[in-house]
Amino acid sequence: MKALRTLTNGIIRENPILVLVLGTCPFLAVTTQASNAIGMGAAVTFVLLCSNILISILRKVISEKVRIPCFIVVIASFVTLVQMIVQAFLPDLNDALGLYLPLIVVNCIILGRAEMFASKNGVFLSALDAIGMGVGYTLAMLVMASIREILGSGTWFGMPLPVLSDNNISIMVMAPGGFAIFGVLIAIVNKATKGKAPRKKDFGCAGCPSAAVCGGGLACAGADGKEAAGK
């Protein structure tokens, strides 16, 4: 039962992107095409799964004081592995993802899950958690990329769609469209959950680069607009 909950947690209740607003940079950047979103999602899921498993195995060996550098080395190794695989077998995807492929290493989701989950739980649960989070991330990316690709280029997975392909809104595949659609998606999630989604503070800010300044929950209002606005 706990295993099932761990697995589904990341997909809906604690969706890393739409609820926790983590790992936004690649989310905004590569979602111009649905196929890129799948590629990026798969790469992130793979790194997340491998690093969660390895960190969970090593959690009793890694000393408390040097844990963050250790996590970063583990994550960076798997990212390098993914980079090599993608460069060798999927050169088109490599060109499309470009800089964002090596930048998986600084993706808050991966370090955040290592810190909050894998360093405290067993291998099996950590693997399930990684799969849940990875699938949640991929699905969110796919939704976002589908909206942007259909509206912006009039295609879906590269297939031209009737009517839309002649009347595309090209700003949707540019930077402003990314920000705007992301905002609307979070608003829809807020509306659907009525602000009851978990706060980022419960999830752990350790993996977030703004943690020290925001002090938990101040800036990341993705899940609780009301409270942030009331402060």
Place this chain on the structure above:
Amino acid sequence: MKEIIAIIMTAVLVNNYVLSQFLGICPFLGVSKKLDQATGMSIAVIFVMVLSTAVTYPIQFFILNPNGLGYLQTIVFILVIAALVQLVEIILKKYIPSLHAALGVYLPLITTNCAVLGVCISNVDSYLLEGAAFGTSFVHALFNSFGSGVGFFLAMVLFAGVRTRVERCNCPACFKGMPITLISASILSVSFMGFAGLVENLLG
């Protein structure tokens, strides 16, 4: 000289790291709530970006590339940046306490800022070409880092101003907080699109 001006203008206005390249979005959304925090964070980012380029670029040029170790780039860069930031923090704490008091809190969180790693990798990608001389390309890379940092600064400061106004506005409940912030960022990003073609027409 003209080349350097073109590099800086491209990095600040045309290819703004936050608003058109989507790098460093987390601090952009997280720390832009107050102007003084936004300024402190951005100055720390400029500093770390230039410094980490000054260290990682020679490492790539003199150590990784001649020995065929290019694939170690990601691991080496992230570790070098993390160590460098720690070192800078210790030095500042010891010798310039006033600067440490102003920038200290921002330094550790820059380690995992994708803009810093991003600028190091993109410098190597765009300036370290086959047969490029070290001197010129290194200077260009440094100015590109500086310009990218300034672009981050500009976006942060502009957005902090926008945000203090947006916070007070009455918008639908489900849009409060992050969604309306993202939509404001989208409008700011539209205004930066106006700079497209600026450098070619001005300096070309």
